[in-house]
Amino acid sequence: MTLLRLGYLVMLWVFVYSVVRVLRRDLYGTRITSRKGTVREKPAVAAAAPPASPARGGAPTAAAPPAPARSRASRLVVSEGPLRGTTLPLSSSAILIGRAPSCTLVLDDDYSSSRHARIFPSGDQWILEDLGSTNGTFIGAQRVTTPTPLTPGVQVRIGQSVVELQR
Amino acid sequence: MATVEPGRVRSGRASELGLLVLALVLGVGAYALVGLATEGRVPGNFYVLTFGMAALGIGLHFVVRWRAPYADPVIVPIAVALNGLGLAMIYRLDLAEDLTGSSALSTRQLGWTALGMVAAAVVVWILRDHRTLRRYTYTAMVVGLVLVVLPLVPPLGKQINGARIWVGLGPFSLQPAEFAKIAFAVFFAGYLVTNRDTLTLAGRKVLGLQLPRVRDLGPIIVVWLASIAVLVLERDLGTSLLFFGLFVAMLYIATERISWVIIGLSLFAAGAALAATSFTHVQGRFDAWLNAFDSEVFNAAYGGSGQLVRGMFGMANGGLMGTGWGGGRPDLVPYASSDFIVASLGEELGLTGIIAILIMYLVLVERGMRIAIGTRDGFGKLLAGGLAFVVAWQCFVVVGGVTRVIPVTGLTMPFLAYGGSSLLANWIIVALLLRISDNARRPTPLPLRGTPAAAPRAHAAAPSEPVEPDAAPHAARDDGPSPDQQTEVIKVVDQ
Numbered sequence A: 001m002t003l004l005r006l007g008y009l010v011m012l013w014v015f016v017y018s019v020v021r022v023l024r025r026d027l028y029g030t031r032i033t034s035r036k037g038t039v040r041e042k043p044a045v046a047a048a049a050p051p052a053s054p055a056r057g058g059a060p061t062a063a064a065p066p067a068p069a070r071s072r073a074s075r076l077v078v079s080e081g082p083l084r085g086t087t088l089p090l091s092s093s094a095i096l097i098g099r100a101p102s103c104t105l106v107l108d109d110d111y112s113s114s115r116h117a118r119i120f121p122s123g124d125q126w127i128l129e130d131l132g133s134t135n136g137t138f139i140g141a142q143r144v145t146t147p148t149p150l151t152p153g154v155q156v157r158i159g160q161s162v163v164e165l166q167r
Numbered sequence B: 001m002a003t004v005e006p007g008r009v010r011s012g013r014a015s016e017l018g019l020l021v022l023a024l025v026l027g028v029g030a031y032a033l034v035g036l037a038t039e040g041r042v043p044g045n046f047y048v049l050t051f052g053m054a055a056l057g058i059g060l061h062f063v064v065r066w067r068a069p070y071a072d073p074v075i076v077p078i079a080v081a082l083n084g085l086g087l088a089m090i091y092r093l094d095l096a097e098d099l100t101g102s103s104a105l106s107t108r109q110l111g112w113t114a115l116g117m118v119a120a121a122v123v124v125w126i127l128r129d130h131r132t133l134r135r136y137t138y139t140a141m142v143v144g145l146v147l148v149v150l151p152l153v154p155p156l157g158k159q160i161n162g163a164r165i166w167v168g169l170g171p172f173s174l175q176p177a178e179f180a181k182i183a184f185a186v187f188f189a190g191y192l193v194t195n196r197d198t199l200t201l202a203g204r205k206v207l208g209l210q211l212p213r214v215r216d217l218g219p220i221i222v223v224w225l226a227s228i229a230v231l232v233l234e235r236d237l238g239t240s241l242l243f244f245g246l247f248v249a250m251l252y253i254a255t256e257r258i259s260w261v262i263i264g265l266s267l268f269a270a271g272a273a274l275a276a277t278s279f280t281h282v283q284g285r286f287d288a289w290l291n292a293f294d295s296e297v298f299n300a301a302y303g304g305s306g307q308l309v310r311g312m313f314g315m316a317n318g319g320l321m322g323t324g325w326g327g328g329r330p331d332l333v334p335y336a337s338s339d340f341i342v343a344s345l346g347e348e349l350g351l352t353g354i355i356a357i358l359i360m361y362l363v364l365v366e367r368g369m370r371i372a373i374g375t376r377d378g379f380g381k382l383l384a385g386g387l388a389f390v391v392a393w394q395c396f397v398v399v400g401g402v403t404r405v406i407p408v409t410g411l412t413m414p415f416l417a418y419g420g421s422s423l424l425a426n427w428i429i430v431a432l433l434l435r436i437s438d439n440a441r442r443p444t445p446l447p448l449r450g451t452p453a454a455a456p457r458a459h460a461a462a463p464s465e466p467v468e469p470d471a472a473p474h475a476a477r478d479d480g481p482s483p484d485q486q487t488e489v490i491k492v493v494d495q
Helices: A002-028 A044-048 B013-039 B046-067 B075-096 B105-126 B130-152 B176-201 B214-234 B237-255 B258-278 B280-290 B306-318 B341-374 B378-402 B420-441 B456-461 B473-477 B485-494
Strands: A030-034 A075-080 A087-089 A095-098 A117-122 A125-130 A137-139 A148-150 A155-158 A161-166 B002-006 B157-160 B163-169 B172-174
Touching (some): B013 B046, B046 B075, B075 B341, B105 B420, B172 B420, B176 B420, B237 B258, B306 B341, B306 B378
Antiparallel strands (some): A075 A161, A095 A117, B157 B163
């Protein structure tokens, strides 16, 4: 009888333990990536996600060709600034960057204009274009005045943020 | 600085099935042990009961698997385990009091269990999206009020043990207040999600406390006053405490204003002081709590501390490991199967067992709160948070009362205690939590960015399309009002 009595208590705790084990996933189910150094491979969820549709106001590329390699840049990464670590998957549509809520990448930054710059695909390349911003868009120390082709790894400064394309 | 990305969501249905089997073993094992300890053999209807419980539990599991495949995997097993434990204890008390057949409380409780689980399955089945409930915000308010008033209506209401909270329906007695709490949770959630900005931002600041404007509070004050007034008339302290707690907690969840908690607590203190001085039965409760071991109070014919102290003696008898199923004398405590079932379980399972049970409740509540964090729409957040709080609050009030932390009030321990209405209502709460958690855990078609998906700063990485934060796959057919707090803010600014 004592055995059954204690056995039952053990059963109770086995149940509690199993429940907690199932919940462990809540703690360890997220992937934590350090933002220093290179950003790791994107999770499958984001890669499989539907492409961001044309930005409101950003000129959608008319009849974009079925996504060629485009120097194999696959995402836009914010590498400095308050949004550091944010990544956007690239698709066949343009990405509008600025403070306006309708932008693809909304910067909460007093130094950026509401529609600051856009990055759009053209043929095999991604082109950076400044949309007449007040404080300018810079590649290195060079202010971007004309649409400029962008290769992965080139850092673009917009206000307090730095964005770059990554493979 | 680091980014946090949710991993691949596992539906957890397999874990649920595994845990469910364990939970069933717990409940059925307890039943068998009771029989072995008291009569030396397993109870006659053991196999029927085992089969019935297993069929119900697994049936519910398959309904969840079919209709809410991403629902939280631990909620159903915990509810089944607690329900089974309660059933076994009620059966054990029936044996001690020689109740058999249809007069036995365990038979009725078994019926209610079946009904409750079927009701949960039906809710999960029929309610495809919890946001549909938001359309019935004010209907829920009216339903809640009607349910609360129902026992006062002469031919329906029944007065049992000094409290007029039952409604007789043929051979059954229902406590409508148990269902009213769900209705009020729906109402508060629906109301607060549209008005929370007004409640948060408008109004004067006094001594660092943001005071709301009276007109913003209208409907809530009306509901609250009405329920309190009626409950004072019905002389049911516990339920009034429950509604009050729900009200304050949901306001706090909605507005994030600590001032609400302070206002609530001071209102409560005033109410408690008033009740303690003016109502004799409340006075008696306080007396029995403060001077429980006074022999005069202990032996008082009505409203003494006999029940409370006997329960404590029982738990002391149980000690660390308990007396084992059927080994103690929990039947010496009046209402051992309803109000004092925690003391009965504490006696037979000991501190070790009762802590395991409390952890089950803790996990259940934690899941509710986690669902509230995970779900993407404000209404779901408030509803899940409110329902989880109701369970937590009931546990606190009951266990606190039994262990003499607070005065005893007549609330039921969810799932454990004898009481059909309570069981049914709690199974419905479980079904609602399952439904919301399915919505919360279902992978979205929206791209997940480096920022946490549901973070309030989500606008920082807003997708190009103006996607509603809660635009889940089937949101398109939800033609109810979209969560448009934005307009509320603008209104405030205009004034």
